[in-house]
Amino acid sequence: xxxxxxxxxxxxxSFVTEQFGAQARAYLESAVHSAGEDLDIMxxxxxxxxxxxxxxxxxGGGHVTFRLAPHVSKIVAYDLxxxxxxxxxxxxxxxxxxxxxTKQGAAEGLPCPDSSFDVVATRFSAHHWRDVPxxxxxxxxxxxxxxxxxxxxxxxxxxxxxDTWLQTIEVLRDPSHVRDYKxxxxxxxxxxxxxxxxxxxxxxxxxxxxSWIKRIRTPEVNAAxxxxxxxxxxxxxxxxxxxxxxxxxxLDTAVVIATKN
Numbered sequence: 001x002x003x004x005x006x007x008x009x010x011x012x013x014s015f016v017t018e019q020f021g022a023q024a025r026a027y028l029e030s031a032v033h034s035a036g037e038d039l040d041i042m043x044x045x046x047x048x049x050x051x052x053x054x055x056x057x058x059x060g061g062g063h064v065t066f067r068l069a070p071h072v073s074k075i076v077a078y079d080l081x082x083x084x085x086x087x088x089x090x091x092x093x094x095x096x097x098x099x100x101x102t103k104q105g106a107a108e109g110l111p112c113p114d115s116s117f118d119v120v121a122t123r124f125s126a127h128h129w130r131d132v133p134x135x136x137x138x139x140x141x142x143x144x145x146x147x148x149x150x151x152x153x154x155x156x157x158x159x160x161x162x163d164t165w166l167q168t169i170e171v172l173r174d175p176s177h178v179r180d181y182k183x184x185x186x187x188x189x190x191x192x193x194x195x196x197x198x199x200x201x202x203x204x205x206x207x208x209x210x211s212w213i214k215r216i217r218t219p220e221v222n223a224a225x226x227x228x229x230x231x232x233x234x235x236x237x238x239x240x241x242x243x244x245x246x247x248x249x250x251l252d253t254a255v256v257i258a259t260k261n
Contacts, residue, residue: 127178
């Protein structure tokens, strides 16, 4: 049985880089991350922008980068994990995407000048940020007026009961998890950063349990705890997540589309 590692002396940033760096290839190859309606929405929203410079904030396995790169002049893939960036750079080269540039750092400290980007995007990353408002403020600062912003992530339900259950299984699966925000919270944070929210598009995706926990190397004791919780879930929670016999379930996601006046 897998053991639980003592992380009490590690910073959250170190924990994130260790968790995800070792699994960079798994996130590149993950079916959940490499495809989806949200990626289709992001690509369609950006459209053909041959003169545009784009930012993929918290790029992870680089799937937003790979979708947008053929449509823009240049895209910066920005992430905390050097291993993730190495994987993205290698895959970009393999695909012949010569306009991909990688840069390392935290979302809250984006090292780019003001008004650098025509498009800023983030996907399945912000739920690991210590300070999402600060990260969004950096994206706003670095985006040109009239630019396009795309915020895609797993989202929590407005119902506190379902919200609590989601955060609990998320942190059991991956202790570097901070929070899946509600759509209302996303829209409020975007507006507080200065963005004008244009539209929010919601989706639901199925998470296959065994690959979901394998991808992040969830300890067996934590995986067992998630399964135990699922089996004890009240009817409202079980219905919302559509828990299956093997632990697979449905997750709410959303893409917030915004601009800068």
